[in-house]
Amino acid sequence: MPDWTPDLSGPVPLYRQIAAYIRGKIGSGSWPPGTKLPPQRTLARELGVNRSTVVAALGLLAESGLIEGRHGGGTAVTRPGNGEGGRGSWLAYVEEGRHYPNLPAIQAINRLEFSPGLIRLGTGEPGPDLLPGTEMAAVMAELAQGPLPLPYEEPLGSLRLRRAVSAELARSGINAGPSSILILSGALQGFQLISLGLLPKGSSIVLEKPSYLYSIHAFQSAGVRLHGLAMDDRGLIPEELEPAAARTGAALLYTIPSFHNPTGIVMDLERRQQLMEKTDALGLPVLEDGAYQELWLDAPPPPPLKAMDRSGRVLHLGTLSKSASPGLRIGWIAGPEPVIQRLADIKMQTDYGASSLSQQAAAIWLEKGLHDRHTETLRMKLRERRDLLLALLERHFAGLASWNRPSGGFYVWLRLKHPLPLPKLFHAALAEGLLLNTGDLYDRSDSRHLRLSFSYASPAELERGIARLAEVIRQFGGQV
Amino acid sequence: MPDWTPDLSGPVPLYRQIAAYIRGKIGSGSWPPGTKLPPQRTLARELGVNRSTVVAALGLLAESGLIEGRHGGGTAVTRPGNGEGGRGSWLAYVEEGRHYPNLPAIQAINRLEFSPGLIRLGTGEPGPDLLPGTEMAAVMAELAQGPLPLPYEEPLGSLRLRRAVSAELARSGINAGPSSILILSGALQGFQLISLGLLPKGSSIVLEKPSYLYSIHAFQSAGVRLHGLAMDDRGLIPEELEPAAARTGAALLYTIPSFHNPTGIVMDLERRQQLMEKTDALGLPVLEDGAYQELWLDAPPPPPLKAMDRSGRVLHLGTLSKSASPGLRIGWIAGPEPVIQRLADIKMQTDYGASSLSQQAAAIWLEKGLHDRHTETLRMKLRERRDLLLALLERHFAGLASWNRPSGGFYVWLRLKHPLPLPKLFHAALAEGLLLNTGDLYDRSDSRHLRLSFSYASPAELERGIARLAEVIRQFGGQV
Numbered sequence: 018m019p020d021w022t023p024d025l026s027g028p029v030p031l032y033r034q035i036a037a038y039i040r041g042k043i044g045s046g047s048w049p050p051g052t053k054l055p056p057q058r059t060l061a062r063e064l065g066v067n068r069s070t071v072v073a074a075l076g077l078l079a080e081s082g083l084i085e086g087r088h089g090g091g092t093a094v095t096r097p098g099n100g101e102g103g104r105g106s107w108l109a110y111v112e113e114g115r116h117y118p119n120l121p122a123i124q125a126i127n128r129l130e131f132s133p134g135l136i137r138l139g140t141g142e143p144g145p146d147l148l149p150g151t152e153m154a155a156v157m158a159e160l161a162q163g164p165l166p167l168p169y170e171e172p173l174g175s176l177r178l179r180r181a182v183s184a185e186l187a188r189s190g191i192n193a194g195p196s197s198i199l200i201l202s203g204a205l206q207g208f209q210l211i212s213l214g215l216l217p218k219g220s221s222i223v224l225e226k227p228s229y230l231y232s233i234h235a236f237q238s239a240g241v242r243l244h245g246l247a248m249d250d251r252g253l254i255p256e257e258l259e260p261a262a263a264r265t266g267a268a269l270l271y272t273i274p275s276f277h278n279p280t281g282i283v284m285d286l287e288r289r290q291q292l293m294e295k296t297d298a299l300g301l302p303v304l305e306d307g308a309y310q311e312l313w314l315d316a317p318p319p320p321p322l323k324a325m326d327r328s329g330r331v332l333h334l335g336t337l338s339k340s341a342s343p344g345l346r347i348g349w350i351a352g353p354e355p356v357i358q359r360l361a362d363i364k365m366q367t368d369y370g371a372s373s374l375s376q377q378a379a380a381i382w383l384e385k386g387l388h389d390r391h392t393e394t395l396r397m398k399l400r401e402r403r404d405l406l407l408a409l410l411e412r413h414f415a416g417l418a419s420w421n422r423p424s425g426g427f428y429v430w431l432r433l434k435h436p437l438p439l440p441k442l443f444h445a446a447l448a449e450g451l452l453l454n455t456g457d458l459y460d461r462s463d464s465r466h467l468r469l470s471f472s473y474a475s476p477a478e479l480e481r482g483i484a485r486l487a488e489v490i491r492q493f494g495g496q497v
Numbered sequence: 498m499p500d501w502t503p504d505l506s507g508p509v510p511l512y513r514q515i516a517a518y519i520r521g522k523i524g525s526g527s528w529p530p531g532t533k534l535p536p537q538r539t540l541a542r543e544l545g546v547n548r549s550t551v552v553a554a555l556g557l558l559a560e561s562g563l564i565e566g567r568h569g570g571g572t573a574v575t576r577p578g579n580g581e582g583g584r585g586s587w588l589a590y591v592e593e594g595r596h597y598p599n600l601p602a603i604q605a606i607n608r609l610e611f612s613p614g615l616i617r618l619g620t621g622e623p624g625p626d627l628l629p630g631t632e633m634a635a636v637m638a639e640l641a642q643g644p645l646p647l648p649y650e651e652p653l654g655s656l657r658l659r660r661a662v663s664a665e666l667a668r669s670g671i672n673a674g675p676s677s678i679l680i681l682s683g684a685l686q687g688f689q690l691i692s693l694g695l696l697p698k699g700s701s702i703v704l705e706k707p708s709y710l711y712s713i714h715a716f717q718s719a720g721v722r723l724h725g726l727a728m729d730d731r732g733l734i735p736e737e738l739e740p741a742a743a744r745t746g747a748a749l750l751y752t753i754p755s756f757h758n759p760t761g762i763v764m765d766l767e768r769r770q771q772l773m774e775k776t777d778a779l780g781l782p783v784l785e786d787g788a789y790q791e792l793w794l795d796a797p798p799p800p801p802l803k804a805m806d807r808s809g810r811v812l813h814l815g816t817l818s819k820s821a822s823p824g825l826r827i828g829w830i831a832g833p834e835p836v837i838q839r840l841a842d843i844k845m846q847t848d849y850g851a852s853s854l855s856q857q858a859a860a861i862w863l864e865k866g867l868h869d870r871h872t873e874t875l876r877m878k879l880r881e882r883r884d885l886l887l888a889l890l891e892r893h894f895a896g897l898a899s900w901n902r903p904s905g906g907f908y909v910w911l912r913l914k915h916p917l918p919l920p921k922l923f924h925a926a927l928a929e930g931l932l933l934n935t936g937d938l939y940d941r942s943d944s945r946h947l948r949l950s951f952s953y954a955s956p957a958e959l960e961r962g963i964a965r966l967a968e969v970i971r972q973f974g975g976q977v
Contacts, residue, residue, distance in 0.1 A: 020656075020663075020675035042834075045672040049809030049833045106809055107695065107782045107836040110748070115719065116693035116843050127845055131651050142649065150644030157641035164630030165637060167824030169622065171611050176500070183500075192525040195500035202682055202826075202848045209847055213596035213718070215587065234846055238693070239595070268590070302587045329526030329586055344647030344853025346682075353529045354522070356587040363596050365607055366714055367689055368682045372852035373824025 022065055031066050035074035043083055043094050049106045054084065054092045117234040122443055122458060129452055136482035139454025140473035141278065141427055142343045147398055147472065149391045153342060156381045160374075167373045172361040174200025174349075175376040181383035182335070182349050189310065190324030191333060193351040199361050202371040204308060204336035204348030206364070208235035211304065211332070214363040215356070216241055220268040223261050225253050227459035227466070229278040229306075230271055241268075245460065250421075252277070252284025255291040262299050269302045275318040276309035276426025279459045279468035283424060286319040293325050303331045308339050311392055313425040314400045329353035337379055339427070340392045347371060347379045399427070402471040405479055410469075413487035417494075420469075427472035430456075435494060436464040446489050451482055502544055511546055512553035519554065523563055523574050529586045534564065534572045597714040602923055602938060609932055616962040619934025620953035621758065621907055622823045627878055627952065629871045633822060636861045640854075647853045652841040654680025654829075655856040661863035662815070662829050669790065670804030671813060673831040679841050682851040684788060684816035684828030686844070688715035691784065691812070694843040695836070696721055700748040703741050705733050707939035707946070709758040709786075710751055721748075725940065730901075732757070732764025735771040742779050749782045755798040756789035756906025759939045759948035763904060766799040773805050783811045788819050791872055793905040794880045809833035817859055819907070820872045827851060827859045879907070882951040885959055890949075893967035897974075900949075907952035910936075915974060916944040926969050931962055 023034040042048040054060070057075070061068040075092060078084045085095050119127065129135060173179060179195035186193050201207050208230075218240045224230055226245020236243065244265045246257040253272060261267065272292075274284035284292070296303050305322045323333035332352035337345050350360065364370065382388050406429055410420055418433045439455035446453045456466025474482055503514040522528040534540070537555070541548040555572060558564045565575050599607065609615060653659060659675035666673050681687050688710075698720050704710055706725020716723065724745045726737040733752060741747065752772070754764035764772070776783055785802045803813035812832035817825050830840065844850065862868050883902075886909055890900055898913045919935035926933045936946025954962055 020659075041672070042674070044807060045674075045677075046806050046809030046811070046832075047674060047677040047834050049835075052833065052835055106780075107812060107833055108809070110695040110697075110782070111835055111839045113697045114692075114694040114839070114843070115696075115698055116846070118839070119842050119846060124842060127652050127842075130649075145646055145648065148646035148648060150646035153645040153647060154641050154643060157637045157645060161634050161637035161641055163634060165633040166625055166628035166630035167633060167822035168625065168628060169610075169823045172607050179500075192521070194522070194525075194527060197525075197527040202852070205846075206848045212594075214594040215590040216595075217590075217593045218595055238846075300586075302590070326526050327524060329529030329588070331526070332587060342647035342853075343649045343849075346848065346850065346852040352526075353532065353587055354527050355529075355532055355591055359591045359594070359598070362599050362604060362607075363594070366596070366599060366685075366718075368686045368826065368848070369823075370826065372682070372826040372855040373822075374855050374858060375852040378854060 031070045032073035036077040039078055048094050049108050050094050051108050052094045116238040123232060135450055135452045136478045137452045137473050138482050139468050139470050141470055142473060144473040146475060147395060148342055152387050152391060156378050159381055170370050170373050170376055172365050178376045178380040181380050185383055186351060190320040196354050197357055198349050198351045199357045200371050200376060201348040201350060202368055203346045204334045207334050207350045210360045210363050212236050212239035212241055214359050216268055221265040222269055222271050223267040224271040227279055231460060232458040248282060250282060252282055252288045255295050258295050262301055269304055270296060271304045273306040274322060279428050280430040281421055281423030281426050281428045283318050289319055289322055305331050305333045307333055307335045309426040311340060314396055314403060315424040340395055341382055341388060345375045345379055347375050405476055406471040409479060409483040413484050417487060417490055427470045429469040431467040431469050433465040439464055442493055445493050449485055449489050451486055511550045515554035516557040519558055528574050529588050530574050531588050532574045596718040603712060615930055615932045616958045617932045617953050618962050619948050619950050621950055622953060624953040626955060627875060628822055632867050632871060636858050639861055650850050650853050650856060652845050658856045658860040661860050665863055666831060670800040676834050677837055678829050678831045679837045680851050680856060681828040681830060682848055683818060683826040684814045687814050687830045690840045690843050692716045692719035692721055694839050696748055701745040702749055702751050703747040704751040707759055711940060712938040728762060730762060732762055732768045735775050738775050742781055749784055750776060751784045753786040754802060759908050760910040761901055761903030761906050761908045763798050769799055769802055785811050785813045787813055787815045789906040794876055794883060795904040820875055821862055821868060825855045825859055827855050885956055886951040889959060889963040893964050897967060897970055907950045909949045911947040911949050913945040919944055922973055925973050929965055929969050931966055
């Protein structure tokens with residue numbers, strides 16, 4: 018989104034306003050020498066003017082030598098506003114750092130999610146109408162009652178919140194005292210702390226394939242390799258584990274046993290037991306992602322792996338992002354105390370703890386039973402939306418694709434009848450106002466799945482979006 | 498802090514309660530095989546019982562084979578509660594990860610800061626009575642007025658907050674639009690994003706010595722080397738820069754030009770101009786840390802380096818932690834847009850953005866002028882405390898040390914008359930109830946400085962603490 022738009026009613030011609038705006042960007046160093054300007058069409062759309070106005074503005078700037086056309090197309094900044102050397106630019110470092118950039122599709126998704134008007138068919142968060150806005154305001158009213166000094170919290174996070182999380186975990190069968198729990202700035206941070214703090218360089222991880230973990234680079238950027246294991250409709254196949262672990266020297270198993278992201282699969286109790294036996298025999302630590310476990314729609318899933326752990330082999334990740342509010346940025350990791358302390362030490366060096374304000378709000382949210390009440394309501398609404406999505410798929414996708422009936426979580430894993438070039442499908446859908454999470458984000462070699470979410474789009478958007486998606490795929494299928 | 502204490506009035510004998518507590522830790526995997534138990538004395542103090550009670554409890558556990566004495570002292574867990582293999586423990590990874598642990602003294606400080614009763618003479622944050630608890634409660638009251646859905650924010654952070662930060666920066670002479678600003682989960686996070694996202698491995702940084710940056714490992718853990726440059730009372734010596742940059746092939750200069758941490762020095766205007774010229778000639782990008790710049794006590798400092806930057810060579814870090822509230826965990830970095838976008842992409846992979854709740858609160862805080870009003874009050878109070886600390890030093894440290902009169906920030910950089918083994922001094926002071934930040938945290942080879950803070954301890958604590966510190970140093974001086 019642009020941080021400025023021209024004054025349509027003012028006395029200064031639009032093209033001059035725009036030229037002055039860009040001159041300001043260049044003069045202040047916001048667009049240092051070498052910066053590529055956005056395409057004319059993009060600039061025109063973002064600034065709400067005709068393309069010819071943009072062309073006139075760029076013409077002015079080119080005359081004064083501030084920008085120039087480039088071989089191979091596009092326009093770039095030539096030299097700094099004050100005519101000085103302009104060396105020593107940070108720009109040269111943009112492609113230097115060790116951390117991978119997000120996948121281009123993920124970057125586009127992260128950006129486009131804030132474009133108004135798009136129907137978001139794959140977004141993995143509760144939609145605006147499913148967020149507990151009124152209840153959160155009530156939490157604020159409680160915080161407003163007394164003075165609210167906000168110092169740093171302890172390295173493990175607020176004791177009050179850890180007590181509340183401990184009580185929450187106990188209800189899913191997990192025995193973890195407050196000293197075994199580290200509060201995270203969102204569960205995603207757990208991956209980075211583990212990759213920085215626990216894994217030797219060159220480590221390998223075994224995990225389900227497809228997996229959410231393939232769509233982010235937390236581990237890969239730290240030089241950790243991912244090895245995917247096959248699943249069936251009962252979850253990870255335990256027999257796959259031993260040969261894969263042996264072959265790769267895996268340092269840990271990452272798994273999402275309940276309402277797996279993106280497939281929605283639930284690992285059944287027998288598989289969980291087998292997995293715990295196998296990993297015990299192999300001496301393989303387990304990282305269990307419990308992000309969706311409380312969002313069951315038909316019946317609660319079997320107990321988490323951590324609830325079966327007696328020897329401290331399982332680290333368990335949890336979050337408030339999927340039910341309460343993603344914007345709290347509060348997650349947690351539970352496990353053996355020495356491991357939790359090591360992770361806490363890295364966290365102190367990373368961001369010096371999660372927001373104290375969020376921690377206090379989260380503690381009230383859990384303590385007062387607001388979380389349980391909201392989760393109950395959310396389940397009901399998600400059930401309706403899941404059923405709506407399934408009905409819409411019956412109506413529009415018969416013959417085009419097959420799908421599962423998820424018993425919890427946010428996702429239907431749609432399997433297209435024919436493989437398609439998914440990156441092209443992404444752009445074709447985008448042109449029709451649909452934002453997709455395609456299967457290749459979760460398994461690089463995939464060419465026939467879409468992660469459809471029933472958590473974000475409103476019922477009306479789902480109606481329009483799924484019908485339109487079927488059209489796009491039909492047309493698209495004709496083209497390939 | 499322990500997460501449990503025994504029930505002193507219950508029918509179960511204390512030593513049995515304690516044994517059951519530890520058995521629970523072991524049985525749940527919180528203390529996996531190999532975990533070292535805290536020393537008996539520590540356990541006794543934390544649980545509020547006699548050491549003999551702890552000895553009796555440990556005796557019970559040793560009898561059942563759960564723990565055993567170790568060669569070289571101490572007690573450790575022998576095997577998991579259920580008698581199974583217990584291999585595959587995360588414990589083996591605790592020392593494996595690539596990220597350095599915090600310095601032992603920093604770990605101790607991070608932990609001890611939450612011990613009641615200690616006088617914190619070096620803490621770099623506003624004390625509890627300087628935090629704007631009432632005003633923050635008013636911000637919450639405002640947030641409580643409407644529904645408060647908390648979705649994820651845009652990759653750069655809330656546009657509303659970025660606009661407010663942009664206005665704030667403009668007042669210090671920095672021209673940075675909302676698209677040039679990335680909201681951070683505390684300014685500390687900026688170091689990690691830069692080290693992961695911008696610096697090639699094996700890079701070097703030149704910086705002032707001593708420096709705050711030596712006390713954390715954000716850059717070192719990423720394989721970046723630090724090369725310290727000399728300062729005088731006008732700040733970094735520009736002539737030092739060229740040979741050091743040439744020798745080390747430095748990728749960037751890190752500097753705290755205003756109210757330097759830990760020395761309190763302000764770089765004067767002429768030096769700032771020379772620095773900008775030198776770095777331009779050298780093509781050396783600059784990372785400017787503006788954490789303390791608004792906390793002037795006598796007169797505002799010269800304009801930030803970023804205000805003199807026309808070619809996008811300076812990245813500028815700012816924070817709400819030093820004036821508003823550390824627990825908001827809100828900072829920002831301003832610079833060229835392509836660089837800011839790269840950092841935002843890494844941030845999305847790291848923690849998916851700062852707390853939306855903190856961002857909304859921070860936006861209100863800035864927009865309503867609460868920040869300015871509070872900062873004005875804070876300056877007044879800090880002025881009083883600085884003058885008190887200086888008076889106390891005159892009274893107790895004449896002949897023991899020399900010091901500067903800081904014109905802003907939080908710190909007096911105390912220079913001891915005689916070098917002392919600072920790690921020993923740290924422990925000697927701790928035994929007297931004083932928590933110190935010793936000079937070796939900011940320069941490994943230092944043996945004669947203490948960073949004294951007038952921002953944290955109350956006036957009464959400063960009175961007691963500084964008198965006691967002088968005694969400790971006198972006694973200590975006699976011992977060496």
